[in-house]
Amino acid sequence: MDRLTHLATTTIIYLLLRIIIKEIEGQNMGPQSMRTMNIKIVPNAHYKLGYFANFLANLSGVRSLMHCALACQQDLSCRTATYYNNLSLCSLYDEYSYVGEIIPNFTTTDDSSAVLILQVCPVGYEEPYHLCFGSYRPPVIFSDVVNNLTTAVAIISNSETFVPRLSSKLLYIPLYNSPITNIYDLTTYTQQQTIVTPLFNQCHSDIDFANQYLVCTGYLQNGTVILSPVLNMTIGLDKTGWNVCLNEEYIFITYKILGSTIDVYYRTNGTFAFEINGFYQANGCAVLNKKLFVLNPGVGLQSTDLDSSTFVITSYQNGSSNTIQQISSQFTIDSSGRSYTCGCSNSMNCLPPSTSDMSVIYSMTVNNITLLAKYLKPYSYLTGRATKYNYRLLVSLPVAENNVYIYEY
Ligand SMILES: *[C@@H]1O[C@H](CO)[C@@H](O)[C@H](O)[C@H]1NC(C)=O
Ligand SMILES: *[C@@H]1O[C@H](CO)[C@@H](O)[C@H](O)[C@H]1NC(C)=O
Ligand SMILES: *[C@@H]1O[C@H](CO)[C@@H](O)[C@H](O)[C@H]1NC(C)=O
Ligand SMILES: *[C@@H]1O[C@H](CO)[C@@H](O)[C@H](O)[C@H]1NC(C)=O
Ligand SMILES: *[C@@H]1O[C@H](CO)[C@@H](O)[C@H](O)[C@H]1NC(C)=O
Ligand SMILES: *[C@@H]1O[C@H](CO)[C@@H](O)[C@H](O)[C@H]1NC(C)=O
Ligand SMILES: *[C@@H]1O[C@H](CO)[C@@H](O)[C@H](O)[C@H]1NC(C)=O
Ligand SMILES: *[C@@H]1O[C@H](CO)[C@@H](O)[C@H](O)[C@H]1NC(C)=O
Ligand SMILES: CC(=O)N[C@H]1CO[C@H](CO)[C@@H](O)[C@@H]1O
Numbered sequence: 001m002d003r004l005t006h007l008a009t010t011t012i013i014y015l016l017l018r019i020i021i022k023e024i025e026g027q028n029m030g031p032q033s034m035r036t037m038n039i040k041i042v043p044n045a046h047y048k049l050g051y052f053a054n055f056l057a058n059l060s061g062v063r064s065l066m067h068c069a070l071a072c073q074q075d076l077s078c079r080t081a082t083y084y085n086n087l088s089l090c091s092l093y094d095e096y097s098y099v100g101e102i103i104p105n106f107t108t109t110d111d112s113s114a115v116l117i118l119q120v121c122p123v124g125y126e127e128p129y130h131l132c133f134g135s136y137r138p139p140v141i142f143s144d145v146v147n148n149l150t151t152a153v154a155i156i157s158n159s160e161t162f163v164p165r166l167s168s169k170l171l172y173i174p175l176y177n178s179p180i181t182n183i184y185d186l187t188t189y190t191q192q193q194t195i196v197t198p199l200f201n202q203c204h205s206d207i208d209f210a211n212q213y214l215v216c217t218g219y220l221q222n223g224t225v226i227l228s229p230v231l232n233m234t235i236g237l238d239k240t241g242w243n244v245c246l247n248e249e250y251i252f253i254t255y256k257i258l259g260s261t262i263d264v265y266y267r268t269n270g271t272f273a274f275e276i277n278g279f280y281q282a283n284g285c286a287v288l289n290k291k292l293f294v295l296n297p298g299v300g301l302q303s304t305d306l307d308s309s310t311f312v313i314t315s316y317q318n319g320s321s322n323t324i325q326q327i328s329s330q331f332t333i334d335s336s337g338r339s340y341t342c343g344c345s346n347s348m349n350c351l352p353p354s355t356s357d358m359s360v361i362y363s364m365t366v367n368n369i370t371l372l373a374k375y376l377k378p379y380s381y382l383t384g385r386a387t388k389y390n391y392r393l394l395v396s397l398p399v400a401e402n403n404v405y406i407y408e409y
Contacts, residue, residue, distance in 0.1 A: 037134040037388075039069050042102055042115040046082045047093060050100035050289045050365065051333040052248050054093055055210045056168060062090040069116050077168045077387040079335065081116040094168050094385075096120070096127050099337040099365050101289065120388065128336040128363045128372060131391050131409070142338075145391060145409045146361065146373035152405040154189035156182075160398045162342075163330055166385040167209035171394070173404060174205040177219045181205065186392070189406065197225045198232075204243040204284075204330075213267070215251050217241030224253050226270055235270045236263060245331075247287035254282035254294065262294070276304060278313040284330040284341070288364055295341060297327045301369065316369050328360075332383040337365035338372055340382040 049055060056078055062068050068083035068090035080093040080100075093100075097117045121132035125139040132139045156173060159182070165172045170192070174181040179200055183193040197216055200223070205216035213228040223237040224244055235251070241263075242256040250273060251265040261275040262282050280296040287293070293303045304311040328343040342359045357378035363370040375382055381396040391409040 037073065038119045039073070040117040040119060041065070041069075042104075042117065044112065045102050045104045045115045046084070046113045047080050047091070047097060047115045048101040048103050049093060049095055050337060051095065051286070051335075052246065053165075053167070053207070053209060053333075054095035054099070054335045056092040056094050057210075059090040059092065060088065062088050065114055065116070072116055072118060076389065077335065077385075079118045079120055079388075083114050083116065085112045085114075094335040096336055098127075099288075099335070128338045128365075131386055133390075134388055136389055140409070142361075143373040146375060146393065148409075149393065149407045151407075153408045154406040156184065156189070156404040156406070158402055159396070159404050160402045161396050161404060162381050162398055163204055163206070163332070164381065164383050164394050164396050164404055165207055165209075165332060166334075166383055166392065166394060167207075168385065168387065170209070171406070172207055172209075174202055174207075174214075174216065176203070176398060177201045181207075181214065181216075195227065197227055199234075200225050203241070206244055206246045208246055213246070215244050215246060217244050217253065224251070226251070231268070231270060233270045235265050235272075239263070243283050243285060243329075245285040245287065250287075252276075252285050252287070252292065254279075254285055256281060256283045256297070262292075276311045278304070278311060280315075284328070286331045286333055286339070288333060288337070293331065293339075293364070295328050295331055297329065300328065330381055333364060334383075334385050336386065337363060338384065339364045340384060342379065342381045 059071055065083045068081055071090055072078040072081040072092055075092055077094045078092045080095055080097040082091045102115050120134050121127055121139060125132055129142055130139040131142055131145060159173050160176045161173045162176055163174055169186055171184040171186055172181060179197045181195040182191055185192045195214060200218040200221055202216040203219040205214060207214050215224060215226050217224045222240050223234045224241045225234050236253055241253045243254040245252045249267055251267055253263045258281050261277050263275050264273045266273050279294050279302055280299045282294045283297055284295040285292060290306045291303050292306055293301060296302055299315060301316040303314050328341040330342050332340050338361050340361050343357060359375040359380045359382045360371060361373045363372055379399050384393040393407045395405045397403055
């Protein structure tokens with residue numbers, strides 16, 4: 001039996017016992033000292049993802065909470081799940097539960113549901129500051145991993161990309177100024193599929209991995225393309241979009257123009273919904289827990305609350321601090337709530353790259369905005385994601401080299 005299989009087997013036995021005890025006693029499980037990952041159950045609740053793309057799968061026909069727990073345990077990267085009793089549905093999430101929201105006493109249907117939380121970090125260690133791998137590997141300080149990167153496990157060449165994205169299984173490389181998005185398998189790093197968007201040279205894009213829903217703005221071309229199994233259309237033809245981001249409900253289009261609006265469209269039908277004003281110079285964006293975060297060349301990070309009817313803008317800094325550089329432009333969020341962005345300290349387009357330019361990775365959820373690690377290669381675009389067994393960091397160097405480097409820890 002190899003190490004992984006052995007680990008899974010011992011863990012499952014513990015889980016079975018624990019869950020049976022839990023169901024009999026009807027109590028929350030206390031702190032535990034077992035050597036494998038444990039599961040905490042929050043009854044009468046469901047989980048709302050902080051970041052929509054941290055969704056893994058909906059498994060139907062799952063007979064019990066225990067089977068749902070086993071499914072989450074066995075998945076390479078599941079850390080949180082909701083079991084919907086009446087529906088026999090088990091929703092698996094990549095995301096650590098501190099990133100999103102545990103919503104108690106689900107009452108929108110008759111369904112009872114419970115949230116399952118895998119305890120991946122040993123006592124004394126904490127994501128996002130550490131990377132935790134249960135008992136499979138010892139935890140490690142996140143910035144040490146970023147600072148110790150040595151040999152890339154794979155290099156994808158001839159790929160000018162500003163927004164590489166990682167799902168739990170695939171790597172997406174939307175090529176800049178090209179209609180092509182290449183998709184690679186994360187076990188072999190071989191190209192698996194190519195998506196070609198109609199008519200457009202892509203500028204920036206965002207992807208809902210679960211629903212195969214891709215949006216991209218056209219480079220120096222008007223309009224934003226939606227490509228999906230259920231809806232194909234072009235929206236916003238009267239404007240040249242620059243950046244674009246998704247949440248469950250909406251498409252947000254930015255224009256990287258001083259004082260410009262952000263246009264918001266419904267995802268399901270591509271109809272214009274509303275606009276948001278007040279951002280300094282909106283570029284890269286992402287929605288986390290109903291807050292729209294926007295990177296603005298010149299002032300850095302700003303946000304607004306999407307639940308509010310008046311979009312009050314909060315600014316986090318103005319260039320001076322070393323957390324997020326002033327001219328940063330892109331954004332992805334991983335399952336630990338770490339945000340990856342590029343940065344440059346001087347010119348608007350980061351050209352020519354300067355030695356004071358750097359990318360930073362920061363925590364979006366704990367202690368508000370906290371620096372986690374710096375990556376000092378100028379004009380680099382990063383993204384990362386951890387499974388329960390390894391961590392991957394992707395570094396794209398679009399301007400200097402047109403290569404994407406993949407590092408594993
Ligand atoms: C998964 O199931 C939940 C609960 O029914 C539902 O709200 C959600 O939209 C589903 N997600 C997907 C991607 O099908
Ligand atoms: C859910 O199960 C409960 C208990 O069995 C039942 O009373 C209720 O009608 C069910 N709800 C749905 C939506 O099936
Ligand atoms: C990083 O490198 C240092 C020096 O080589 C080493 O002591 C440390 O264990 C490494 N850390 C990680 C997380 O690999
Ligand atoms: C949208 O286009 C893609 C690729 O061309 C195709 O696979 C998909 O079925 C289309 N969706 C619809 C709703 O026509
Ligand atoms: C394309 O976008 C530009 C700038 O956003 C706008 O001025 C122009 O009118 C648009 N063209 C069309 C055909 O709508
Ligand atoms: C588009 O979808 C939204 C949300 O589902 C809905 O409120 C709106 O009426 C729809 N618009 C059209 C034209 O169907
Ligand atoms: C941010 O700081 C820069 C340089 O200190 C200044 O020129 C700029 O006006 C500031 N922007 C805002 C929106 O305060
Ligand atoms: C984070 O920011 C919110 C308001 O944006 C504030 O209420 C909260 O106290 C802050 N938390 C910490 C730990 O600083
Ligand atoms: C998870 C949770 O908060 N459950 C609550 C549901 O409502 C009952 C009764 O109001 C509470 O006792 C539970 O704690």
